[in-house]
Structure formats: structure tokens, C-alpha cells
Amino acid sequence: MDYTIYKELSKVALGEKKADVVFKNANVINVFTEEIIKADIAIVNETIVGVGEYLGKIEIDLSGKYVSPGFIDNHLHLESTLVLPGELICEAAKWGTTTFIVDPHESANVSGCDGIDFILDQTEDVPANVYVMMPSCVPATSLDDNGYNLTAAEMKHYVNNPRVLGLGEVMDYNSVITANPEMMEKLDLFKNKIKDGHAPYLSDKDLTAYCLAGIVTDHECCDFEYALKERRAGMTILVREGSAAKNLESIVSGLIKSNLDTDGFCFCTDDKHIEEIKKEGHISYNVKKSIALGLNPIKAIKMASINAAKCYHLDRIGAIAPGYQADMVILNDLDALEICDVYHKGYRIDNNLKAKPKKCPTALKNTIHIGEFHKSSLVMELRQGESDVIQMMGSQILTKHIKAVLPGDKVFKPNKEFDKIAVIARHKNSGKVGVAAISGFGIENGAIATSFSHDSHNIIVVGDNDEDMESAVKELVKIGGGYTIVEGGEVVGILPLTIMGLMSDAGYEKVNETLHCMIQKAHAMGVAANVEPFISLSFMALAVIPEIRITARGIYDVVHSKLI
Numbered sequence: 001m002d003y004t005i006y007k008e009l010s011k012v013a014l015g016e017k018k019a020d021v022v023f024k025n026a027n028v029i030n031v032f033t034e035e036i037i038k039a040d041i042a043i044v045n046e047t048i049v050g051v052g053e054y055l056g057k058i059e060i061d062l063s064g065k066y067v068s069p070g071f072i073d074n075h076l077h078l079e080s081t082l083v084l085p086g087e088l089i090c091e092a093a094k095w096g097t098t099t100f101i102v103d104p105h106e107s108a109n110v111s112g113c114d115g116i117d118f119i120l121d122q123t124e125d126v127p128a129n130v131y132v133m134m135p136s137c138v139p140a141t142s143l144d145d146n147g148y149n150l151t152a153a154e155m156k157h158y159v160n161n162p163r164v165l166g167l168g169e170v171m172d173y174n175s176v177i178t179a180n181p182e183m184m185e186k187l188d189l190f191k192n193k194i195k196d197g198h199a200p201y202l203s204d205k206d207l208t209a210y211c212l213a214g215i216v217t218d219h220e221c222c223d224f225e226y227a228l229k230e231r232r233a234g235m236t237i238l239v240r241e242g243s244a245a246k247n248l249e250s251i252v253s254g255l256i257k258s259n260l261d262t263d264g265f266c267f268c269t270d271d272k273h274i275e276e277i278k279k280e281g282h283i284s285y286n287v288k289k290s291i292a293l294g295l296n297p298i299k300a301i302k303m304a305s306i307n308a309a310k311c312y313h314l315d316r317i318g319a320i321a322p323g324y325q326a327d328m329v330i331l332n333d334l335d336a337l338e339i340c341d342v343y344h345k346g347y348r349i350d351n352n353l354k355a356k357p358k359k360c361p362t363a364l365k366n367t368i369h370i371g372e373f374h375k376s377s378l379v380m381e382l383r384q385g386e387s388d389v390i391q392m393m394g395s396q397i398l399t400k401h402i403k404a405v406l407p408g409d410k411v412f413k414p415n416k417e418f419d420k421i422a423v424i425a426r427h428k429n430s431g432k433v434g435v436a437a438i439s440g441f442g443i444e445n446g447a448i449a450t451s452f453s454h455d456s457h458n459i460i461v462v463g464d465n466d467e468d469m470e471s472a473v474k475e476l477v478k479i480g481g482g483y484t485i486v487e488g489g490e491v492v493g494i495l496p497l498t499i500m501g502l503m504s505d506a507g508y509e510k511v512n513e514t515l516h517c518m519i520q521k522a523h524a525m526g527v528a529a530n531v532e533p534f535i536s537l538s539f540m541a542l543a544v545i546p547e548i549r550i551t552a553r554g555i556y557d558v559v560h561s562k563l564i
Helices: 003-013 085-093 105-122 152-158 173-177 181-189 204-212 224-232 248-258 274-280 283-293 297-303 306-311 466-479 508-524 533-539
Strands: 019-030 035-044 047-052 056-061 066-069 071-076 097-102 129-134 164-170 194-197 236-240 265-268 328-333 338-344 387-393 396-404 418-424 433-439 446-450 459-463 482-487 490-496 548-551 554-557
Touching: 003 035, 003 047, 019 047, 071 236, 071 265, 071 283, 071 306, 085 097, 085 105, 085 274, 085 508, 097 306, 105 129, 105 152, 129 152, 152 181, 164 181, 173 181, 173 204, 204 224, 224 236, 224 248, 236 248, 248 265, 248 283, 265 283, 265 297, 265 306, 274 508, 283 297, 297 306, 387 548, 387 554, 396 433, 396 548, 418 466, 418 548, 433 548, 433 554, 446 466, 446 533, 459 466, 459 533, 466 482, 466 490, 482 508, 490 508, 508 533
Parallel strands: 019 056, 019 066, 071 097, 097 129, 129 164, 164 194, 236 265, 387 433
Antiparallel strands: 019 035, 035 047, 066 328, 328 338, 387 396, 418 433, 418 459, 446 459, 446 482, 482 490, 548 554
16 A cells, blocks of 8 residues: 555544544454454545544444445356346446456457457446456367467466456366466466366366366366365365356355365356346355355355455455455345445445446457358268267256167157257358257257357257257347247247347346346247256357267267267
8 A cells, every 4th residue: 555545544544533434333244253343434435444433524324234345256257148248247236246257258269359358348447346367268179169269479468467367267177287388388377376277077186287287266166075176175166156057055065064164165156147136146146045055144255255355366355354445245134145235445336327338349249150051051860879969967067978869760850858959160151060969958849049159159059950940040140149049930039149149238128138038938948947048058069068068060078078
């Protein structure tokens, strides 16, 4: 802190001058000692200068209320909310999330540095602290057909940006453990900064080598057993609860049962639709659900605040204490986590707050380039005997690799048990199309397609007949990317995502309304109740999550790192 500024603030801390604002008689949640202390909170500008007995030019009585540090989302992709970044930030901030650690690898896979710059620019002036992790794997693997190859040389431009905290989730763990020179160059570039992981179900030896490279977090733990293994290796576990991947109950229940210290655990959403945020909250939902499972409320709040801040070296964020930024959540009730007000840098966040949209560069609105495409590209010939099938796993983004005798005579004909899924390369008019059978999705008499498919964001389509699948893809090209649903030859739902095929600038009210109707329609067409149709579909192309995926080059066995 600048000495001149400190000299003035210290007079308030010593009680010699009135603070700008004092919150009186608060039940202050102390995340250092895990106590609740009745005290006043004195604030000057954006800084907490004292917790004790203070007088202020403005005084706000908080008798009976609790004050928590602002919540932190340790890992999320703003693009996954489908709206402009500022809209997501404003909505989530109302639920107490005042710090966001963003990985813009969705934008980078489509538009490279222009996509990263778009995310930085769109989050420059928002009512929250927004930091960025530099995407590490663009493309995710060497077999991905994405729109850009982000090299270490290009990353150097961002290393000293004060809003760039480190290296984003390192998904290509094979490149790490085999010491691939390009990956080693990226890791070395960020050797003095935090490096996020993405390491689902590695063997003990592979995980050891992965951690040895300096990677210190992971959000891909789907159960407590694997989280415990990673924690024993020194990793910080980011407990994820998003729209598709819901891992909180297993991990938090394991924490409670084992009585394990929660200091190495934080919260993240990863990918969460704005519809769900408006309905149930953001990181506040993670905290509330953890409390409902039986976790001590203060420990849950620590996971959402100081634990996260320490992990990412955010020295003056995450606590109600002298010298910390005045990011606070005022609670009417601690156990129910009933939010009264939220403050960022000492200023109350208006519940009617709306984001101020920024113009999107024209180049980011012309990103669908699939070349010629016809339903003949979707024909899947059958071999004698059993075929490889992707089996979905409900509320998880993991899949099972199963073998099954598929219906059809020489070519696969989907039925109620097995749908067809395909990925069409959309960046360079290559004409590549990969086709597979999938179980557990359940759509009947129609198809769903989207240009939002992790992480290369090619077009992915699922359906029970080639005609509707073709129509869904062509409609997607027509609208410039987004979501489409076709039923019985008729287009029955569209959500244009014209910014990189990932986001809409139509406003979240319109997006939310359209998405709600399309989700209902998808379930009415047979999509399983425990499957979020669009986010779940988008993950079926991500070739770094076990066990099996579909890419534009064909079926990929993640476990054995090979195309089938």
C-alpha cells in the first residue's frame, strides 16, 4: 500500500477519524479463526480499515445479520452462459460472487488471441474482480480440428498483464507426462504463477508426474476418492457444481464423513447456464448445498472465499479484515444462506443492475465454415458383431465405452436405445465428419445440433434419423451458430449464438426464455430427465475426458489415447 494512502487510512483504523462507511453491529464471519464476532466494519473507499468499534460518516445497522467475504468462482468459462460476459458477471454478482477466475479457452479455440482479447475487454468494467487464466491447450489435443493454435510465443504478450493469474487448465496430460517440448515451454513461461489442472482419473504414477510439473489444482474430481488422491499429492481441489457436471455432493459428503481439513478445497462452476444461476444462485448455491449436506457453514464459506484467494495468490481478497478489499455478502440467515445485500469494493450491487454491452468485433461473428455437407456424410456402416458405443452417464460428463450389436442392416439405424451422434468440422471447410452411436441421450423423431462443443467447437449433432440431423446442421449454419432442434422434418427451436458460435448479444432475458423452451422441448422429445440436453451434448466431443468421445476424425478412445 502506498505510504501516503496508508497514513490517512491508519487514522481511521486508530479511531482518530471517521470512516466513509461503517457497518454497525454485524455478526462478522472470521475465516481465519472460524469464529463469528460481533463488531463494526469500517470502510474507506474500497478498503476495510478496521473490524471493531468505529464511527462513520455513514452508518448502516446490521444487527442480527451476518457478513461473509465475497464469494470466489475459481474456474469458469464465461462463454458457457451463452450471453455477453458482462451479463453473466452482473447476474452472478447479485448472488454474492465478487471474484471470477476465468479460462477463455472456448473463445481461443475459435478465434485465438482475438477471442481472449474479447473476454478481457468485455470484463474490464464490471462490478466484480475478473481475472483470466491463459488457455494452455488450444487445441485441446493434437487430433482436434479447431480454429487456432495458441503457442507459448503468443502467450508471452499476456504474462505480465495484472489480470492474468497464470496458466489455464492443462487438459493434455499426455503432453505433460511425456514432457512434450511445446507443453514444457508453456509450463516454463508460467513457472512463477499458478497452473490449473484438468486430470480426470489418472493412474497414481501419471498423477505424480503431472503434479511434478507444477500443476496445483484440479476441477475434474467426480468423487471423493479421487479428490482425496489428488489432495494427498498436494493439489487444491476445485469442487464443481455446474449445469452438467455436478460433483459437489460426493466430494463434500466425503469431506464430512472423513473429517478431512477443508483448507485444500474450493468451489467452482466451470460451465453454468444463466437460467440456472437466476433460479438457484451461483457459488452461493455451492455453499448452501454444502451446508445442507452437513458441512459447517463457516467452513463452507471459507471454501468459497479465503481458500480460493490463497490458492490464486489474491492477497487482499477473501476475508473481512483490515487491508482487505470491501467485497462482502450480507446474510439474513447463515444456515439458509439467505442473501440480503452484496457489496463490491464497498459499493452495494443493485439488484436491478444491468450490464452495459460492448460492441463485438465483426470478425467474431463469421466463424461457421463447414463447406459442403449432406446427410450422406452421416451414414455409418456396420461391421459384423459388436460396435463401439458412447454411453452417457446422466448428470456426469464422463462416458462409458461399451460394445453393442447395433440395429440396422449394413448401416446403423437408430432406435429408442441407440441414437446417432456426429461431429462436423466447422473452422476451415475441411469436410471432416465423425459418426458414432450413443446411448443414454434418448431423443426420438428428431435431432439437436450445436456449434458449442468442447473444446474445438465444431458442430455436434445427435438424432434418430439422418434427415433431421442434416436439417439441424444446415439451420445452424444459416443462423451463424447456436442451438437448433428439428422434429419430424420441422425446425422447432433455434437459439442463435452469433459471437464465435458461442454467445448471444440479444440479452439474457431473450436467451433465457428461448433456452428454457428448448430444454423443455428436448425432454418432451425423449431426452433423459437427468441429461441437460445442450451442455451434456457439448461435452461428448471433448477428447480429454474418459472414456470415449466423438470427434470430426471419428470415435476416440480417451483411456488408450487412440482413434478407433
